[in-house]
Amino acid sequence: MASTWDLSILIDSLQRDLQARIDPQSCVMVGIYTGGVWIARELHRRLGVAAPLGELDISFYRDDFSRVGLHPEVKASRIPFSVDGSHLILVDDVLYTGRTIRAALNEIFDYGRPDRITLAVLVDRGLRELPICADVAALRLRSNPSDYIKLRGPNPLSLEFLPGGELAPA
Amino acid sequence: MMPWRMGEGDPQRDAEGRLRNLLAIEGLREGEILEILDSAESFLGIGERTVKKIPILRGRTLVNLFYENSTRTRSTFELAAKRLSADVLNIAVASSSASKGESLLDTVDNLLAMQVDGFILRHPEAGAAHLLARHLGERAWVVNAGDGQHAHPTQALLDVFTIRHLLGPISERVVVILGDILHSRVARALIHALSILGCPQIRVVGPRTLVPPELQGLGVHVFHELEPALTGANVVYALRMQRERMDSQRLPSLEEYHRRFGLTAARLRLAEDNAVVLHPGPMNRGVELSAEVADGPQAIILEQVTHGLALRMAVLARLAGGNP
Incomplete structure (x- = not known):
């Protein structure tokens, strides 16, 4: 059975946690395609971040390229500001193995050297395969690999959860 | 074959x-x-x-x-x-x-x-x-x-990429290929790529000795006068004239070629207003294109290199x- 969460409450919570950590006049924000960009657009607007929003497609930095090849519909990454010396807020929808974030960090460093990167995710579902953690997460779950958790959007945004195992809010 | x-x-x-x-x-x-x-x-x-x-x-x-x-x-x-x-x-x-x-x-x-x-x-x-x-x-x-x-093949792909990137879908464009069609692998590959992508009208134009007549059978429109070929065109692709072939009987001289088939600013005005001019390089200035066209805003030859x-x-x- 599918269950859904009220996304506005989750985004409210991300907004509150980030407000305490950032200076909207000096920080920059980057969303990861596709779901991370949807969440980042909302946060960018609500927090009043002065610099335009950056968008990252990490396909060229994936560690499974030699197995799965190139997806033809890779979006171009757009980072319309200098990341050198910045406090960069990296936004994604679901944090899972950590491989997407690893790829995103590599790509960000090809644009420059931020002073600090803060990772904000809508859902942290555990099951990490790399030593990466979110600074801010609206929802932390203990999930099973067979669970299906996906953000759908952009209008409206909804979080789909199809349990293949036990659900336990942490 | x-x-x-x-x-x-x-x-x-x-x-x-x-x-x-x-x-x-x-x-x-x-x-x-x-x-x-x-x-x-x-x-x-x-x-x-x-x-x-x-x-x-x-x-x-x-x-x-x-x-x-x-x-x-x-x-x-x-x-x-x-x-x-x-x-x-x-x-x-x-x-x-x-x-x-x-x-x-x-x-x-x-x-x-x-x-x-x-x-x-x-x-x-x-x-x-x-x-x-x-x-x-x-x-x-x-x-x-x-x-x-x-x-x-990568030349033809970069050419259709350039056309699509600047003008949108190939299926809505009239493309003119101009010059030595007979000896050109660029022209042949481009005609194939354009047809696969559904180009509604491919025109080739050049001297009779340099345009293979069988192209007509492939749905390509063949012209031997430049002016009617240019009318209504969105893309003009000028092929390189290979000087090493000029001593053959196929063409009297490069000057004669330019007089009849060189793309000048006046002739380019017969094409659509936003028409673009491509060339595979290296270009013979004053032969395929006049300097005015080669350096003008409609020439996208350097974009072709980037693309x-x-x-x-x-x-x-x-x-x-x-x-x-």
Whole structure:
């Protein structure tokens, strides 16, 4: 059975946690395609971040390229500001193995050297395969690999959860 | 006529029918071309960054094997491979030996012994890339970077990429190809690529001696006067006049050619207002194009070079990374 969460409450919570950590006049924000960009657009607007929003497609930095090849519909990454010396807020929808974030960090460093990167995710579902953690997460779950958790959007945004195992809010 | 059809199977594809080598435009599916063009769009952005490099071909070794000099093609393939983080070996071979077929495969066997992953081959003989693809089998892949007067598929792909990038879908554009159609592998590949992508009107124009009459049968509109061919055109593609052919009986002189078929600003005004002018380079100023057109706002010849780099990145990534 599918269950859904009220996304506005989750985004409210991300907004509150980030407000305490950032200076909207000096920080920059980057969303990861596709779901991370949807969440980042909302946060960018609500927090009043002065610099335009950056968008990252990490396909060229994936560690499974030699197995799965190139997806033809890779979006171009757009980072319309200098990341050198910045406090960069990296936004994604679901944090899972950590491989997407690893790829995103590599790509960000090809644009420059931020002073600090803060990772904000809508859902942290555990099951990490790399030593990466979110600074801010609206929802932390203990999930099973067979669970299906996906953000759908952009209008409206909804979080789909199809349990293949036990659900336990942490 | 088509030597690669004589063997078994299609050397452009693996046993599962996936694109394994890029040898010619003929035989490519519309969907495959569109996928390559789409990924080239995303590679275009890499060139605008400070760090113009992405890691997807890290650890792969590619060989630029050139039996003919071609600075632009060789250097864009080299840069494309390097921007994908591949290691590139550049080999320029003087092709004076009478037994080129043998020496090509000998050279390749030595390179295979160095564990290379792919070849970019430029060779004066038609069919050389197909021969190499058959020889390699599963061991490495090949991109044909020009074989005699036969094929040069990445040139045609970068040309349709450039047209689509600047003007939108090919299926809504009238394209004029101007010049020595008969000897041009660029023209042949471009006509194939345009038809696969559904170009509604392909026109060729040039002296009777340089336009093969059988093109008419392929749905291509043949003209021998420039002015009517240009009327209503969205794209004018001027081919390079090869001076080495001018001593033949086919054309009196380059001056005479320019007088009748040179693209001047006055003639270009017959085309649509936003029409673009392409040329595969290197250009003979004052022959194919007047200086005014070559340096004018409608000429997108340098964009073709930039786009050629992104398009070649897309082709290398596609062949080296397996298929999606």
